[in-house]
Amino acid sequence: MLIGGIEAGGTKFVCAVGDESGEIFDKVIFPNKDPDDTLSEAKQFFDKYSIEALGVGSFGPVDLDKQSGTYGQVLHTPKVKWRNFPLLSRLQNEYSIPVYLDTDVNAACLGEYKYGAGRNVNSCLYITVGTGIGAGLVQNGKLFQGKNHSEMGHIFVQKHVDDSFAGSCPSHGACIEGLVSGPAIEQRYGKKGIELIDNKAVWELAAYYLAQAIVNYYVILSPEKIILGGGVMKQEKLYPMIREEFTKQMNGYLKIDNVDDLIVAPELDDEQGVKGAILLAVND
Known part of the structure; x- marks a missing residue:
């Protein structure tokens, strides 16, 4: 077929x-x-x-x-x-x-759940960080959907004390998409992310916000696997930075056996x- x-x-x-x-x-x-x-x-x-x-x-x-x-x-x-x-x-x-x-x-979440990084778990959250930010959840082979699809890229996070950027989201300003999507990074720094590879401060701030969002998703949904994809995540240095910041922000509230196994990259190229x-x- x-x-x-x-x-x-x-x-x-x-x-x-x-x-x-x-x-x-x-x-x-x-x-x-x-x-x-x-x-x-x-x-x-x-x-x-x-x-x-x-x-x-x-x-x-x-x-x-x-x-x-x-x-x-x-x-x-x-x-x-x-x-x-x-x-x-x-x-x-x-x-x-x-x-x-x-x-x-x-769709990306379902693909990774079936064939990729989520294939050995019952629940996984796929987050794309690119032109926009969005997330999908699969539980026991079924995609979560309420009355309509969820818009997890538009949650609000606490601004870093040293961050004066108003955010790029036309509806919400400093939601997570407005702070660390590809267009947000370009608007904040005047350069695309690919031109900022060696600027450690750029990625530390991105990791701070993404980890904060992931803490929110995790305490609400408790997925077994969190898969981070999208163009911004091509900066592979972000993965260990996000894991470290996630652990710091979780602050021992929930037991995480292995954060390296929880927060992972996609596997389907x-x-x-x-x-x-x-x-x-x-x-x-």
């Missing part, structure tokens, strides 16, 4: 064809433009195959409330051309096969999103 998967990111689309085992047979990556051009390019790829279902992990916010009149629609996204775009119905009409939609971070998208169609 051939299944299509789309990781619909804010800056790029990843389209793949695979099967229930997690094997990817073909894949293409291209920029996210306007909806018509982007989805046309995706269809050119999928038309080469007889796929029986399609799973999509989308940038957001996207309406996942099946009782809503705008179910499957991209909501108030910063990508203006995609705002209020009926993504799910458009794909259903174009492909005439079952289409399953969730957030990009939920940036394919967790598209593999998870395929799983959305397999698991339904």
Whole structure:
């Protein structure tokens, strides 16, 4: 059975064809433009195959409330051309096969849970730190979803005493996304993170905020594994810094047997999103 998967990111689309085992047979990556051009390019790829279902992990916010009149629609996204775009119905009409939609971070979490760093646990939290910050939780093979998907990138954290940056989030200013996402780092320092690799203070502050957010997630959700991915986490020095700061901020309140085993990197070489998208169609 051939299944299509789309990781619909804010800056790029990843389209793949695979099967229930997690094997990817073909894949293409291209920029996210306007909806018509982007989805046309995706269809050119999928038309080469007889796929029986399609799973999509989308940038957001996207309406996942099946009782809503705008179910499957991209909501108030910063990508203006995609705002209020009926993504799910458009794909259903174009492909005439079952289409399953969730957030990009939920899809990535599912991929890592099934095939990657979370494959040996019952619960895992996947956090992406990149253009935005988001997180998804899988418990016993099921993605968590309330009335709609959770927006864990928009929690508030305590500002560092020496930090005067107001934050970059247009809605909340200094939420965690507004403090340490890729655009927040660029706005704060006037340079992209890749240009700040050797500036230790940049990453110490990022670790301070990310660890604080992870403490919040951990005391609420108590996942067995916390997987940190996304473009900002390509700075691998962040992992030990976050673990150290997490331990410091937890301050012995909850027993952590092995923080190195709790907070980890992804294992799927940036394919967790598209593999998870395929799983959305397999698991339904």
